[in-house]
Amino acid sequence: MDEPGLIQAARGGDLEAYNRLVLVYQDIVYSQAYRMIGEAEAAEDATQDAFISAYRHLEDYRGGSFKAWLLRIVTNACYDELRRRKRRPTTPLEPLDADDEEIESPHWIADPGESPEEAAERAELAKALQHCLADLPEDFRAVVLLVDVQGMDYVEASQAVGKPLGTVKSRLARARLRLRDCLQGFWELLPASFRLVDESET
Amino acid sequence: MKSQPLIPPRDWEALSAYLDGELDPKQRLKLGIRLKEDADLRTALQELRRTRTVLRSQPRLRAPRNFTLTPQMAGVRAKVRPAPVGFGALRLASVLATIFFVIVVAGDLVARSAKPSIVAQSPGVAAPWAGGRGGGGGGGPDVQMKEALAVNDATETEEAAASAAETPAPPAEVETMAATPTAMSTLTPEATPEAALQDTGGSTSEQPTENREAVIWPVLRVLQVLLALLAVGAGLGAWYLRRSARF
Numbered sequence: 001m002d003e004p005g006l007i008q009a010a011r012g013g014d015l016e017a018y019n020r021l022v023l024v025y026q027d028i029v030y031s032q033a034y035r036m037i038g039e040a041e042a043a044e045d046a047t048q049d050a051f052i053s054a055y056r057h058l059e060d061y062r063g064g065s066f067k068a069w070l071l072r073i074v075t076n077a078c079y080d081e082l083r084r085r086k087r088r089p090t091t092p093l094e095p096l097d098a099d100d101e102e103i104e105s106p107h108w109i110a111d112p113g114e115s116p117e118e119a120a121e122r123a124e125l126a127k128a129l130q131h132c133l134a135d136l137p138e139d140f141r142a143v144v145l146l147v148d149v150q151g152m153d154y155v156e157a158s159q160a161v162g163k164p165l166g167t168v169k170s171r172l173a174r175a176r177l178r179l180r181d182c183l184q185g186f187w188e189l190l191p192a193s194f195r196l197v198d199e200s201e202t
Numbered sequence: 203m204k205s206q207p208l209i210p211p212r213d214w215e216a217l218s219a220y221l222d223g224e225l226d227p228k229q230r231l232k233l234g235i236r237l238k239e240d241a242d243l244r245t246a247l248q249e250l251r252r253t254r255t256v257l258r259s260q261p262r263l264r265a266p267r268n269f270t271l272t273p274q275m276a277g278v279r280a281k282v283r284p285a286p287v288g289f290g291a292l293r294l295a296s297v298l299a300t301i302f303f304v305i306v307v308a309g310d311l312v313a314r315s316a317k318p319s320i321v322a323q324s325p326g327v328a329a330p331w332a333g334g335r336g337g338g339g340g341g342g343p344d345v346q347m348k349e350a351l352a353v354n355d356a357t358e359t360e361e362a363a364a365s366a367a368e369t370p371a372p373p374a375e376v377e378t379m380a381a382t383p384t385a386m387s388t389l390t391p392e393a394t395p396e397a398a399l400q401d402t403g404g405s406t407s408e409q410p411t412e413n414r415e416a417v418i419w420p421v422l423r424v425l426q427v428l429l430a431l432l433a434v435g436a437g438l439g440a441w442y443l444r445r446s447a448r449f
Contacts, residue, residue: 015271015273015276018271018276019270019271022268022269022270022271023268023270026265026268026269027262027263027264027265028262029265029269030263030264030265030266030269031262031263034263035260035263040266044266044267044269047265047269048269048275051269051271052271052275052276055271055276056276056277125256125259126260129256129257129260144257147222148254148257148258149257149258149260149262151258153222153224154219154222154224169215169218169219169224170215172218173211173214173215173217173218173219174211174214174215176214176218176250176253176254177214177250179253179256179257180249180250180252180253183253183256187252
């Protein structure tokens with residue numbers, strides 16, 4: 001994919017070129033939105049708003065990581081949504097199964113290659129993690145998602161949140177510390193390979 | 203419950219950056235030495251690493267749908283390209299051909315529908331014109347109809363006048379028949395148009411009209427077909443040009 005070429009064409013008004021970029025980045029952007037907000041429908045809205053906003057402000061893109069630029073826009077869209085929710089709290093609706101029971105984790109989170117036990121454990125862990133992420137301050141959550149989930153380095157994360165490198169380092173450390181505390185009761189859910197990480201990397 | 207090691211916030215930050223390889227070499231070396239000496243620091247590092255591993259193990263979610271933008275969402279209008287060369291001419295040709303085709307077909311239908319009605323109305327209606335050619339009565343309904351269609355033709359009128367001069371029929375009788383078609387009812391069977399035609403040799407004066415109509419009708423058919431072909435062909439051509447210009 002010729003990303004600079006597509007960006008240039010999109011800047012010239014070529015919507016088709018822009019949509020090719022959307023198809024490349026929509027999983028990353030949606031993933032960030034979902035983990036920031038914690039609700040599928042709101043995450044979809046934030047993702048769509050972010051792509052619309054990005055198209056209309058392509059002139060503001062000054063080069064560098066296009067992914068970081070997009071994630072900055074979607075993160076800001078999530079901040080807006082979260083502020084709106086604080087003003088008008090709503091009860092999130094979980095998807096229901098055939099018996100009108102809440103599905104703990106939507107089907108698309110599950111890995112179809114896993115055994116039922118593994119899938120259940122992973123779903124529990126994902127739920128616990130989402131719960132812990134939701135307890136983090138929004139600024140901390142954004143940074144830890146960008147670095148640890150999206151795999152960005154500190155410089156990219158700094159661009160994405162529009163904050164200095166030192167702020168990113170500090171927020172990331174505090175976010176990890178809070179997550180560590182929150183996840184204390186869920187370590188048993190970790191697969192054995194995760195529990196052996198400490199020994200192998202020390 | 204396991205007690206948590208008391209680590210200052212500054213050290214947590216250093217440990218977090220150490221994990222990600224974001225410490226400069228000097229700081230990294232210094233922290234490495236402390237890690238070898240301080241078991242609490244090592245424990246803290248292990249817990250941070252485990253937390254990071256859990257976060258990194260989370261699969262990237264797939265977008266539940268595509269988020270591509272439509273022109274409406276992007277707030278832009280679809281670009282209107284100029285019409286291709288020849289598109290306007292083809293479109294105009296198609297429209298004009300269609301109009302003429304409709305006119306010709308409609309005229310044809312009207313003429314066809316008028317033909318039996320004239321005959322049905324009264325055989326004597328055509329008699330005056332036929333009589334003008336010799337008082338032959340037109341030689342039957344078909345001939346009368348054809349003559350009725352040709353009545354607007356100026357040359358036809360002149361011919362009729364010329365024929366009238368040659369006819370031996372009394373002018374008074376012609377005038378009476380023209381003015382009152384019912385006067386035909388007073389004619390004896392011997393004075394029917396067919397009989398009159400035979401008497402006056404009308405069949406010979408009918409021949410040019412039949413020949414002309416024999417030429418006109420095929421021409422009309424050909425004209426209709428040509429117009430229809432032109433309308434459809436030009437329309438398809440215009441459609442193809444417009445369609446190909448979009449891509």
